[in-house]
Amino acid sequence: MYLKEIELINFRNYEKADIKFNKNKNLIIGENAQGKTNLVEAAYLCAFSRSFRTSNATEFVEFGKDYAIIRIKSISDDIERVIDFTILKNGKKMVKIDGKPIKKTADLLNNIVVVIFSPEDIGIIKDSPDKRRIFIDKELCQIRTGYYECLKNYKEALKNKNILLKNKEIKDIDGLLDVYDEQIVKYGSQIIDYRSAFIDMLADRSWEIQNKISNGKEKLEIKYKPSSEKIYLRDRIKEARKKDKIRGYASVGPHRDDIEFYINGKDAHKYASQGQQRTVALSLKLAEVKLTKEIIGENPILILDDVLSELDLDRQNYLMEAINDIQLLMTATEVNDEVLEKLKEKTIYCVHSGEIKMI
Ligand SMILES: Nc1ncnc2c1ncn2[C@@H]1O[C@H](COP(=O)(O)OP(=O)(O)O)[C@@H](O)[C@H]1O
Ligand SMILES: [Mg+2]
Structure with missing residues (x-):
């Protein structure tokens, strides 16, 4: 399975963003505190309904705004699904799958399967x-x-x-x-x-x-x-x-x-x-x-948030080889050339102050 696209409105430091993902390798590069983790957090939220770094949903809404929206298009078993995830500034969450509100969290959990590795x-x-x-x-x-x-x-x-x-x-x-x-x-x-x-x-x-x-x-x-x-x-x-x-x-x-x-x-x-x-x-x-x-029966989506720099080069290389046919969303401040070389079919994005560009 893979993520095709993610749209963000007022989500943390993203006022408006629309990112089309490569079904293979996606590298999200940027300095510290620019919005790399925020982006993968949005994807993670649509998989788990909760974040990996906070249990306080009010944090997701951009300062001074009333709501945040994450819209994800994902492909699983060749079927496209759209998940709309709305968070109000009081922390209330509302989720729709293909336009239909879900009744319970369990309905969300098996749609997008994500494995995340973070420091x-x-x-x-x-x-x-x-x-x-x-x-x-x-x-x-x-x-x-x-x-x-x-x-x-x-x-x-x-x-x-x-x-x-x-x-x-x-x-x-x-x-x-x-x-x-x-x-x-x-x-x-x-x-x-x-x-x-x-x-x-x-x-x-x-x-x-x-x-x-x-x-x-x-x-x-x-x-x-x-x-x-x-x-x-x-x-x-x-x-x-x-x-x-x-x-x-x-x-x-x-x-x-x-x-x-x-x-x-x-x-x-x-x-x-x-x-x-x-x-x-x-x-x-x-x-x-x-x-x-x-x-x-399908590969999950793998998120590697800022972990490369914590591994020595041998381990980085091993990791890149081990995840051949899987969609990767990887954030880093910089990536070693040798490792970059190993990633075939990749798209690189640059994040700066909540703005994201494909390069
Ligand atoms: N609700 C929010 N509204 C606006 N900005 C936010 C919000 N939550 C976090 N931020 C900003 O997001 C930035 C951190 O983004 P993050 O994705 O964690 O950085 P990194 O690129 O280092 O992974 C910080 O500058 C922080 O102030
Ligand atoms: Mg980060």
């Missing part, structure tokens, strides 16, 4: 477990219909349970907790199944990629560490109830899951260097691309 992705390895859960959840929402709804229902039940656990005034909460726990077990078990299958597949593909990038020196293992195994979930939640009431929150369930990464048997979260952690993030993203293709 913050090193956080998947380096930071806290919530970064790893977000990574897994985002990908699963795109490629597994049903996951988004399941996760939403789980979060809803969990939220209600936590409200109840925090409320010290209601005395007898066990009956209601039983009801929420049943939902948590039901949706939680499905989440564990989805995640476990996905992580297994991701682990296989990233092992291979990391092996190639490191010339056989680094063996990458990925292990799913669920808060509780599926078969014990109900029991573990019950056992935790007494303590949960004292603590005021639910301590067992997929909202506490984690993933572990090992390089040559050593925990990458603790022991890997920055460079190694970045390489793991790259392997993960390329594995995600591969897996998406296998599952949905």
Whole structure:
């Protein structure tokens, strides 16, 4: 699949822009703070309904304007789709696909499948477990219909349970907790199944990629560490109830899951260097691309936001070769000639102060 065109009105620092994309490689070049990330963020929003860098939708509307519009033409399975994404200055979002308003976010998620690699992705390895859960959840929402709804229902039940656990005034909460726990077990078990299958597949593909990038020196293992195994979930939640009431929150369930990464048997979260952690993030993203293709039958759109400069030349070259037949939107302040040479069928755009030109 690929993006054919993107139109922006009052979106961040773009007052008006209309960009036709190459179905192969698109390089967006510009100095810092000119609007490179803003542009790929607009594309990402139309895929996920939310941004990768803020949860505050009011930021999208250009300062002093009342609304912002993103209009994207995409091609998937040879069918053209138009997504209209409107954001009001109070943060309210409205989405239309081919002119028809969508009823729920889930309707948007499987239209454009995007894999993004940005400098913050090193956080998947380096930071806290919530970064790893977000990574897994985002990908699963795109490629597994049903996951988004399941996760939403789980979060809803969990939220209600936590409200109840925090409320010290209601005395007898066990009956209601039983009801929420049943939902948590039901949706939680499905989440564990989805995640476990996905992580297994991701682990296989990233092992291979990391092996190639490191010339056989680094063996990458990925292990799913669920808060509780599926078969014990109900029991573990019950056992935790007494303590949960004292603590005021639910301590067992997929909202506490984690993933572990090992390089040559050593925990990458603790022991890997920055460079190694970045390489793991790259392997993960390329594995995600591969897996998406296998599952949905089409290549996703790959966004590389300002990551080239963070990789050494060998890794840059590897990356460019690995993404042959896929649409790429890549931002950078500058691109090495050797890397540029590797990109066939490319269009280069120049961004300056929210104005974008093809060169
Ligand atoms: N809502 C907004 N209205 C106007 N300008 C904005 C808005 N949000 C961000 N910007 C501007 O966008 C610029 C940053 O763009 P960005 O795409 O992140 O830069 P880069 O080219 O470095 O990736 C900054 O100059 C910032 O002030
Ligand atoms: Mg940027």
